[in-house]
Amino acid sequence: MSLQYGAEETPLASSYGVADAFPKDLGLWPGGEGRGGGGQAASPADSSKPRILLMGLQHSSKSSIQKVVFHKMSPNETLFLESTNKIYKDDISNSSFVNFQIWDFPEHMGFFDPSFDYEMLFSGTGALIYIIDAQDDYMMASTRLHITVSKAYKVNPDMNFEVFIHKVDGLSDDHKIETQKDIHQRAHDDPAVAGLEKLHHLSFYLTSIYDYSIFEKLIPQLPTLENILNIFISNSGIEKAFLFDVVSKIYIAPDSSSVDMQSYEPCLDMIDVVIDVSCIYGLKEDGSGSAYDKGLMAIIKLNNTTVLYLKEVTKFLALVCILREESFERRSLIDYNIYCFRKAVHEVFEVDVNSHRCCSHQTSVPSLKALAHNGTQWNAI
Numbered sequence: 390m391s392l393q394y395g396a397e398e399t400p401l402a403s404s405y406g407v408a409d410a411f412p413k414d415l416g417l418w419p420g421g422e423g424r425g426g427g428g429q430a431a432s433p434a435d436s437s438k439p440r441i442l443l444m445g446l447q448h449s450s451k452s453s454i455q456k457v458v459f460h461k462m463s464p465n466e467t468l469f470l471e472s473t474n475k476i477y478k479d480d481i482s483n484s485s486f487v488n489f490q491i492w493d494f495p496e497h498m499g500f501f502d503p504s505f506d507y508e509m510l511f512s513g514t515g516a517l518i519y520i521i522d523a524q525d526d527y528m529m530a531s532t533r534l535h536i537t538v539s540k541a542y543k544v545n546p547d548m549n550f551e552v553f554i555h556k557v558d559g560l561s562d563d564h565k566i567e568t569q570k571d572i573h574q575r576a577h578d579d580p581a582v583a584g585l586e587k588l589h590h591l592s593f594y595l596t597s598i599y600d601y602s603i604f605e606k607l608i609p610q611l612p613t614l615e616n617i618l619n620i621f622i623s624n625s626g627i628e629k630a631f632l633f634d635v636v637s638k639i640y641i642a643p644d645s646s647s648v649d650m651q652s653y654e655p656c657l658d659m660i661d662v663v664i665d666v667s668c669i670y671g672l673k674e675d676g677s678g679s680a681y682d683k684g685l686m687a688i689i690k691l692n693n694t695t696v697l698y699l700k701e702v703t704k705f706l707a708l709v710c711i712l713r714e715e716s717f718e719r720r721s722l723i724d725y726n727i728y729c730f731r732k733a734v735h736e737v738f739e740v741d742v743n744s745h746r747c748c749s750h751q752t753s754v755p756s757l758k759a760l761a762h763n764g765t766q767w768n769a770i
């Protein structure tokens with residue numbers, strides 16, 4: 390999947406204008422705080438970053454998804470989250486490599502009120518993710534999904550719609566498929582939705598915070614990065630490699646569906662060790678500087694004739710490779726391939742940023758083809 394985001398540069402002044410049109414008595418623009426770290430209750434002065442809107446019935450998991458994916462909350466801790474009663478706006482750009490806003494919109498706060506300002510909510514939104522709790526009776530959620538997408542489509546036909554059939558960890562494989570089919574069928578049978586051409590392509594995904602699925606769906610660069618990582622590994626004589634976001638520890642692996650913990654854990658530990666040592670001995674005496682610098686690298690030889698090799702890739706990403714000692718003897722070639730890999734990753738994010746800047750409509754995630762045109766070449770061992 391590639392999520393697409395709107396990239397309109399909405400002037401601040403007009404944001405103030407439309408925000409004022411929200412029904413104030415519903416308490417959606419309060420001075421009060423949103424819950425949890427990192428975000429805030431939405432205010433009229435929102436920036437024009439690409440925006441993803443999370444919607445769904447109460448307890449469908451909007452906040453859990455946001456916290457687990459972007460705030461390192463462990464899935465079990467989500468059991469203690471309180472209900473959200475304001476729009477909760479989260480700016481995902483400072484702590485990670487992804488760059489957009491995600492809004493948790495509690496629809497019970499007036500979405501179905503006749504005076505609700507749909508224009509304000511949907512006009513600046515690039516993607517709407519509707520979450521359906523697969524462990525609950527999903528009839529009501531399906532109906533609400535249809536109403537929501539048809540209202541959103543009227544305001545903003547360019548918007549992308551994705552449906553997460555969520556909490557599938559509790560379902561058997563057969564039950565998952567049945568549920569997906571049923572929800573899909575209902576969407577296409579509904580005359581309100583069936584008439585909207587774009588919604589023929591409404592995408593449904595099975596997700597859970599207890600596995601990798603939710604990360605995969607929320608980080609749009611993921612498939613491209615996965616492909617680049619595959620190309621790098623197959624040309625470098627490397628056993629395994631992970632691309633980690635050093636802050637959140639979200640990782641990308643060549644075959645993410647079958648990551649074995651015996652490879653993953655030492656790589657994760659290595660990042661912690663390197664950052665810890667760097668924090669203790671690498672910062673200046675007054676505490677300034679960064680524990681994760683450009684050019685940072687580390688090598689650890691293990692007692693099983695393998696080597697762990699860590700290299701900085703971007704401000705937020707580190708590549709950690711596991712390779713055999715004899716492969717590591719050709720380190721200069723590996724370094725050259727890492728250099729190509731690094732360049733390719735930078736291009737992915739540059740293309741993304743540039744397309745957000747340049748286009749006035751929807752932008753898509755760059756493909757590997759685009760990277761190939763830019764001339765990155767890999768040397769094989």
Ligand SMILES: Nc1nc2c(ncn2[C@@H]2O[C@H](COP(=O)(O)OP(=O)(O)OP(=O)(O)O)[C@@H](O)[C@H]2O)c(=O)[nH]1
Pocket residue numbers: 445446447448449450451452453454464465466467468469470471472473474495555556557558559596597598599
């Ligand atoms: N089994 C399972 N439970 C989940 C999953 N994701 C979230 N939950 C649980 O679902 C419950 C509701 O989650 P919330 O994130 O508070 O739901 P919400 O949509 O933000 O709820 P409101 O703020 O009331 O609208 C919590 O108890 C979570 O632990 C999942 O993938 N699987």
